[in-house]
Amino acid sequence: MLLSKAWASFEADKRIEGFSPQTLKAYQLQSLLLIGYFKDVEIELLDSNQLKEYLAISCKHLKPASLAHRIRFLKSFFRWSHEEGYLSKNPTSKIKEPKVGKRIPKYLTEREIEHLRESCHSPMEKAIFEFMFSTGCRIGEIVSLEKNHINWSNQSAIVRGKGDKEREVYFNTRCDIWLKRYMESRNDHNPAIFVTTRQPHKMSVAQMRYIIKRISNRAEINKEIHPHQLRHSYATHLLNNGAPTRSHTKSYGA
Numbered sequence: 001m002l003l004s005k006a007w008a009s010f011e012a013d014k015r016i017e018g019f020s021p022q023t024l025k026a027y028q029l030q031s032l033l034l035i036g037y038f039k040d041v042e043i044e045l046l047d048s049n050q051l052k053e054y055l056a057i058s059c060k061h062l063k064p065a066s067l068a069h070r071i072r073f074l075k076s077f078f079r080w081s082h083e084e085g086y087l088s089k090n091p092t093s094k095i096k097e098p099k100v101g102k103r104i105p106k107y108l109t110e111r112e113i114e115h116l117r118e119s120c121h122s123p124m125e126k127a128i129f130e131f132m133f134s135t136g137c138r139i140g141e142i143v144s145l146e147k148n149h150i151n152w153s154n155q156s157a158i159v160r161g162k163g164d165k166e167r168e169v170y171f172n173t174r175c176d177i178w179l180k181r182y183m184e185s186r187n188d189h190n191p192a193i194f195v196t197t198r199q200p201h202k203m204s205v206a207q208m209r210y211i212i213k214r215i216s217n218r219a220e221i222n223k224e225i226h227p228h229q230l231r232h233s234y235a236t237h238l239l240n241n242g243a244p245t246r247s248h249t250k251s252y253g254a
Contacts, residue, residue, distance in 0.1 A: 001086050006043045007031040010080050018164035022140055022205075030073040043081055048091040055095070068097045112221050119218035127182035128194060128211060130175035137169055143203050145193040152176070
């Protein structure tokens with residue numbers, strides 16, 4: 001079987017298993033790089049030494065975390081190919097991931113959070129910021145939110161996280177106020193909670209990242225701000241305010 005056909009079957013299987021669009025997109029990039037290096041050869045022609053050579057060349061320009069991601073893809077892809085009967089043995093079975101040191105997550109101080117809050121100009125920006133900070137949700141979970149996922153009576157939302165698992169998250173009163181003001185300011189009937197301004201349709205991850213970047217530029221905080229940082233800040237502030245570790249982990253979706 002050609003590499004391209006094996007990838008197409010692998011991708012279809014993982015889509016059925018419920019892999020997230022972000023994971024599938026990352027895997028697709030890895031498959032293109034693999035095919036670009038070896039060309040679209042028969043998958044059974046690739047052995048362990050060839051794959052190790054490919055990874056050795058990758059080491060020259062990849063950080064350890066990126067190399068580890070590439071190895072995880074290869075191991076998943078070739079293990080699946082072996083289990084499906086396309087390979088007589090798995091050429092990645094003895095390939096190990098590099099050791100990656102754990103980085104301490106960066107978080108924002110309460111003062112920096114207030115600067116960002118003041119730099120939100122529109123109801124949409126305020127609603128996005130407050131929901132992101134008060135729930136600690138991943139950006140992919142937020143863009144997937146629809147109106148019927150919100151329970152206004154107890155200020156909660158059902159989000160679908162990693163592994164397609166659903167969980168309930170809660171937002172504070174400030175977030176509740178700005179979400180409602182944002183919803184009232186809209187004239188469209190799109191079911192998504194957050195939509196684009198022109199020709200309203202569900203906002204993408206890239207568009208929401210751009211909005212957070214725009215807010216952070218206005219705040220003039222002397223550090224790079226990104227959505228995942230708000231998530232870490234939410235967790236840190238929860239713990240600093242005395243939330244039990246177990247309840248924080250459940251709400252955080254860790």
